[in-house]
Amino acid sequence: MEYMAIxxxxxxxxxxLLGFPVAFSLAGTALIFAGIGSLFGIFDGAFLHALPNRLFGIVTNSTLIAVPLFVFMGVMLEKSKVAENLLDAMAVVMGKRKAGMGIAVTLVGMLLAASTGIVGATVVTMGLLALPTMLKRGYSEQYSCGIITATGTLGQIIPPSIALVLLGDVLSSSYQQAQLNMGIFSPENVSxxxxxxxxxxPGMILVGLYILYSVFVAILKPEQVPALLDEDIEHIKKRKQVSLFVALVPPLMLIFIVLGSILFGIATPTEAAGVGAFGAIILAIWQKQFNLANLNAVMQSTTKVTAMVFMILIGASLFSLVFRGFGGEELIAEMFEALPGGLLGAMLVVxxxxxxxxxxxDFIEITFVVVPIVAPILLMMGADPIWLGIMIAVNxxxxxxxxxxxFALFYLRGVAPKTVLTxxxxxxxxxxxxxxLILLALMAAYPSLVTWLPSQLYS
Structure with a gap:
């Protein structure tokens, strides 16, 4: 029967791979296999009896309410030209240094990641705003594309990341499952x-390594990352009368309010996301970008992303039940136990x-399909749930x-000039x-890089 799970x-x-919608691919394939398994008497239909309770738990999950609110916050900030003002202000400050535009892109991308939490939006925004300017000023195509794409993916790891919100919910369920499997009944959980x-x-280390790489390029290959000319900086100043203080303080305040309230236990992620969404509206009004057309576009994008997430989660829940019904969980556990190296070997394979x-x-499908299968087993083998979540996110x-x-390469390819080769x-x-990969190795060797701050904040 276990071969049916594989x-x-x-x-x-x-x-x-054939291109069918993810949610319906998961649910449809699972139902077909459940029907075949029931027909031949190798699938216990009782597993599907848990589906209504599981679906009810999904739609009433207070943590997942943070998803549409964070999406709304990110898309509204994208429409309010926060990134454009930040990039111009940073270019004025950093532009006279070699690789200054690259460092400015890294810092702005970090702030966008902490504001929006959406990888695709950050890559596309920075690709449209920064790439043409960098190429025009003489930056090499390889360096420019690399720094923009890499910085754009920071939204995957720097909180408040939507990926971490979804991972947190799945790991919480996996942690409870692992405890039940071990016969442990503890109120402790993963938030x-x-x-x-x-x-x-880890996010700050990654940003620091990106900046350090830009400095090395400036030293070793200065012709690839030239400083901006004085007339370029004056042109930016005339085109946008915005100071670094005015461009930087509003988004920083929003990030501090949202992220700080979560980290210091003042608000739940859902409550903080609500505050962030409201703060994004205030910033859009401040930038004179809040109008009916922008609000309509933001609400449509938020609805589409939220519907996609919840439909995938429903399909993944059905897939997970059928996979367990065929004994897939026991098969994976046996495979991990047979691997040399214990937890280290199992983590390497995963x-x-x-x-x-x-x-x-996409990370949503992997979070909802793969993580529920492997996470309970890894947690039973002794993996720290927070460390496991961050390792998965960086991976x-x-x-x-x-x-x-x-995926990030496709996002940039879609907005890059045709003169830039793939x-x-x-x-x-x-x-x-x-x-x-260096960061992954550091976290594997020193898990305290991940676990130290949570232990200090929530001890």
Whole structure:
């Protein structure tokens, strides 16, 4: 019977490769296999009896309410030209230095990641705003594409990341499942706030490594990252009469209010997301970008993303039940136990599989399909849930950068000038892939990089 679980997983991946909608691919394939299994008496239909309770739990989950609110916040900030003002102000401050535009892009991308939490939006926004300017000023295509794409993926790891919100909910369920499997009944759980706190130090290390790489390029290959000319800076000043203080303080205040209230236990992620959404509206009004057309566009985008997330979650829940009904969970547990190296060997295999799946699946699908299968087993083997969540997030972030199928590469290719070759985008991201692999190795060797801040905040 267990071979049916493997066949189910393979068939789902094949159906997704054919381009069918994710939610319906998961649910449809699972139902077909459940029907075949029931027909031949190898599937216990009682597993599907848990589906109504599970679906009710999904739609009433207070944590998941944060998703549409964070999406609304991110899209509203994108419409309010916060990124454009920040980039212009940073360019004036950093532009006279070699690689100054690259460092400015990194810092603005970090702030956008902490404001929007949406990878695609950050890559596209920075690609439209920064890439033409960098190329015009003499920056190399490879460096420009690499720094923009890599910085755009920071939304995957820097809180308040939507990926971490979804991971937090799934890991919470996995943690409870692992405890039940071990016969432990404990009120302790994994919260989204734990993951946000765990992501702060790795996220800052990653930003620091990106900036350090830009400095090395400026030293070793200064011709690839020239300083802006005085007339370029004066042109920016005349075109946009905005100071660094005016451009920087409003988004920083919003980030501090949203993220700080979560980290210090003042508000739940859902409450903080509501405040963030309201704050984004205030910023749009401040930037004179709040109007009916923009509000309509933001609400439509929020509705589409939210509907997609919840439909995928419903389909993934059905897939998970059928996978367990075929004994898939026991099969995975046996495979992990047979691997050499214990937890380290199992983590290595899971990281490689998720990295490869990141070529064909978005983080939402991987979070809802793969994580519920492997996380309970890894937690039973002794993995720290916060460390596991951040390792998964950084791993998927690396996967989204890796040629030839990285999602972030496709986002940039869609907005980059036709003069920029796809091969230049691919070559440009290679140093940043190496940087992210270094971060993964550091977190694997020193888990305290992830667990120290949550332990200090919530001890």
């Amino acid at each position: 066949l189910l997983f393979v068939c789902v991946c094949l159906v997704l 989204v706030g734990d993951l946000f706190a765990g992501a702060v130090i 990281m490689i599989v998720m990295f490869l799946l990141g070529f064909i699946l 998927l972030q690396t996967s989204f950068l890796t040629p030839p199928f990285g 091969s230049q985008i691919y070559k440009g991201v290679i140093p940043f892939i190496i940087i992210q």
